Amino acid sequence: MKLVVRVKLLPTPEQAAALEATQRTCNESANWLSVRAFEGGRTSRAALQASAYTELKARGLSAQPALHVLRKVADAYTALKANLKAGNVGKSGTKRYRKATSKPVAFRPDAAQPFDDRCLSWRVSERTVSIWTTSGRMKDLAFTGQNAQLVVLASYRKGESDLLRQNGHWYLLATCEIPETALNVAPDGFVGVDLGIVNIATTSTGTRYSGRRLGRHREADRLLRAKLQRKGTKSAKRRAKRRAGKEARRARDINHKISKCIVAEAQRTGRGIALEDLTGIRERVRLRKPQRVTLHTWSFRQLGTFIAYKARRAGVPVVYVDAAYTSQECCRCHHIDRRNRPSQAVFACQACRFVEHADLNSSHNIAARGWSLWVCGAESTASVLALTA
Structure with missing residues (x-):
């Protein structure tokens, strides 16, 4: 079975700037390709690679990151088509449906970017990674994480890892293939x-x-969020966003x-x-x-x-x-x-x-x-x- 292990990167200011430039370039290229795919009506991986691979490399991407951008855009349109077919964005003709189909898929400047073993190498024992950036290969980028997760990472990591920036911090999400325990086919109830x-x-x-105790916390959070929403200032919106993230983390931890x-x-x-x-x-x-x-x-x-x-x-x-x-x-x-x-x-x-x-x-x-x-x-x-x- 597949599990995702998240580790926190500890970049220097120069390394953080290089990571930010790399992520921004990849997502700007993805947005450019998305517009082109939407206008041309060709959203498959093969069609995008045949028409845009060379131009993506000219935008500052090397071979493997260019392929990852191609796949990210193609997968986004595949997911959109699946959601449309399943009715997850409303019925045809509704406002929500028109909004989803009337413009290209957009990627945030800090959207996650996948890396494979050709452009990202792990040294778990040393707790460092070597990663491709638009300014060259970055070596000895330190990371940290829980000891149990690092053991899983060292033993079972397989496939791609995603570079993610969240609330000013950098993370790598690594896919691990965990062996499953044999199913108990004769349970005692x-x-x-x-x-x-x-x-x-x-x-x-x-x-x-x-x-009950959690309910009191959540009621206090709800009242504070409503108060901040009524205030409507930029600082109030930033604070409300931080509170929402704190609520989600608390719920996830309890679950x-x-x-x-x-x-x-x-x-x-x-x-x-x-x-x-x-x-x-x-x-x-x-x-x-x-x-x-x-x-x-x-x-x-x-x-x-x-x-x-x-x-x-x-x-x-x-x-x-x-x-x-x-x-x-x-x-x-x-x-x-x-x-x-x-x-x-x-x-x-x-x-x-x-x-x-x-x-x-x-x-x-x-x-x-x-x-x-x-x-x-x-x-x-x-x-x-x-x-x-």
């Missing part, structure tokens, strides 16, 4: 994970990851910690993980306005993605179950009734009088559905193998 607003995640083993704990628990007990299929949840649910803000701003999809890739790396099976009525169904007698939820935190079955914390009850239902789905899938696979034998 499943750990059901219920995702929510008050409790970010609740597992069927009884672990709750509360979001990483929660997903790591859930996967570790499932691996230790020899179980799989059952998650709710929350596709389209924002359109389906009806909530009060304060809850709507929380639902639409918390990255539940990111948490599910983190759980999935960590589980894959650990060999833990993951299944996605239908989320319908998991909060209204009794995990004991399976009676479904809206009155089973007298409050947000309490589940009280109207049929068998079973009482439990609502999120824990939901997680038990998710675990049971995950096991049923796994058994059905295993049986169908076994029958196919028997027929082909």
Whole structure:
């Protein structure tokens, strides 16, 4: 499986200036090529290379960086076509659709630029890299990172690395090919994970990851952001942007910690993980306005993605179950009734009088559905193998 390791570069002022000039030249060339591709209607890699390779080299790019610019532009138009076909930018004729198709794809001056092993070489033991720039080869460019990530980088790096500038700092994003652990094909049940607003995640083993403290931080951030937006000055906008980045980093860190704990628990007990299929949840649910803000701003999809890739790396099976009525169904007698939820935190079955914390009850239902789905899938696979034998 592929993972991305991010290391922070530590350039001198002269090295930083050379990196900035290189990134700016590459993205200016990409914008020039994008306009040409848009006007000519030829956006494939082969067509762009045949018509613009020589001119890109004349703009200050050597052979490999010129090819990377060609591929970056071609891939951008390929992604645009895929999004148009999938309806991700609205229906044909809408304002959003017209905006996406009426002008060339544009690249920011600080957009990431890919480098391969011909124009970027790593010396992980020395913590330096040698990288191509428009002013010549730059050697002994220092970098730093977490020790665990550097071990992964030294052992499994493979393919391209992206040069990225973010908030005045320089980073390299390296692709690593990590060997996967053999999948546990005979799990001893499943750990059901219920995702929510008050409790970010609740597992069927009884672990709750509360979001109350985090909610207070997020509410304070939301109020400050609204205040800065009302002010509208340049300094207020800069501060709002920094706060938004801080919120995103906090959410990402919390999601990483929660997903790591859930996967570790499932691996230790020899179980799989059952998650709710929350596709389209924002359109389906009806909530009060304060809850709507929380639902639409918390990255539940990111948490599910983190759980999935960590589980894959650990060999833990993951299944996605239908989320319908998991909060209204009794995990004991399976009676479904809206009155089973007298409050947000309490589940009280109207049929068998079973009482439990609502999120824990939901997680038990998710675990049971995950096991049923796994058994059905295993049986169908076994029958196919028997027929082909």
